[in-house]
Each structure stands twice: as C-alpha cells, then as structure tokens.
Amino acid sequence: MARFPAPTEGIAITHFIVSRDVERSRRFYTEVLGGEAVLEGELSIVALANGWVTISVGGGPTEDKPTVTLVPPSDPDHASSFLNIRVADIAAVYKQWSARGAQFLTPPISRGRGIRCYMRDPDGHLIEVGQLVVRGVATGGMPCGKPFGTASPRSGRPIRAPLGFNTASS
Numbered sequence: 001m002a003r004f005p006a007p008t009e010g011i012a013i014t015h016f017i018v019s020r021d022v023e024r025s026r027r028f029y030t031e032v033l034g035g036e037a038v039l040e041g042e043l044s045i046v047a048l049a050n051g052w053v054t055i056s057v058g059g060g061p062t063e064d065k066p067t068v069t070l071v072p073p074s075d076p077d078h079a080s081s082f083l084n085i086r087v088a089d090i091a092a093v094y095k096q097w098s099a100r101g102a103q104f105l106t107p108p109i110s111r112g113r114g115i116r117c118y119m120r121d122p123d124g125h126l127i128e129v130g131q132l133v134v135r136g137v138a139t140g141g142m143p144c145g146k147p148f149g150t151a152s153p154r155s156g157r158p159i160r161a162p163l164g165f166n167t168a169s170s
Helices: 022-032 090-099
Strands: 014-018 036-039 043-048 051-056 083-086 114-120 126-134
Touching (some): 022 051, 090 114, 090 126
Parallel strands (some): 083 126
Antiparallel strands (some): 036 043, 043 051, 114 126
C-alpha cells in the first residue's frame, strides 16, 4: 500500500494539478496509468511509481498565495509545464495505457536522446511518456536515431524492434 507523501526527512515531490472533476481525474491516474489512491475527495492524492499526483479543484487567492488563482488548463495546445513519466519499455506502456483509454497525440517517436510520446489527462494536462537512451540504445533495447535492422555501432548486429513495437513509422 502506498503511503501519504509526508517525508520524515528530506523532501518528496508531488505534481499538483487543478481539475474540473477530481473524481474523474483520480480514476484516470489510477485506472489508466496504474497509480494507487492515497487520499480521495475534493483533494485527492495518487501514488504513481515513485512520485505522487495531487489533484484538487481550482480556487482563488489564499493567504499563502495572495495573487494566485488556480484553474485547469484553458487551452490544451499551450502549456507551461507538464508531467514527465519515464518508463523502461515505451512500446509496452503505450500499448497498455492505450488499451486502458489513454489517448496519445502520436505513437512513440525517437528524438535523439530518447523515445517519447504525449497524452493528456481528462482536464487537458499534458503528460510526456519517455524512454531514455543510454549510449545510443534505449533502456528497453530500442535504437536512438537509427532505423531497425541497421547494424549496432557497438556490436555490429542488426538492431531489432522490441516485441510489440510498430516499426511501420521507423
């Protein structure tokens, strides 16, 4: 069972999002992304991998943020921040989360130092899903910037796509 993100020493990072419908967003982060609800209600907290997502309704200024009003995204095509989720096998995660209802903007795309794709949560918050690359090869075996079937610069063997990865766009 996940614990409430209240460190006894050091710090813990939680990503705070403002939602129009907290229950709907909590279900997205638990049922689609596989997180675990730690707190449910108008303020909800979902443990997601080694971090947390705090979900709440918007609101006006308070004593500790006297000039700040919290609102959900008004234009999903303009973002000033986003949740960045790193995964070991982007092809498997893309397939699993798509089957659970996630709607990605594109399939995973190799971007030099990593492979990534983006989706939005029910309120329009942008979420990047990425697989990091180590020395030209992604952590799950996917090449970075080299087409599948070409020789690996390290071993000379052909680079193969991970099981389930669509190579049509590669």
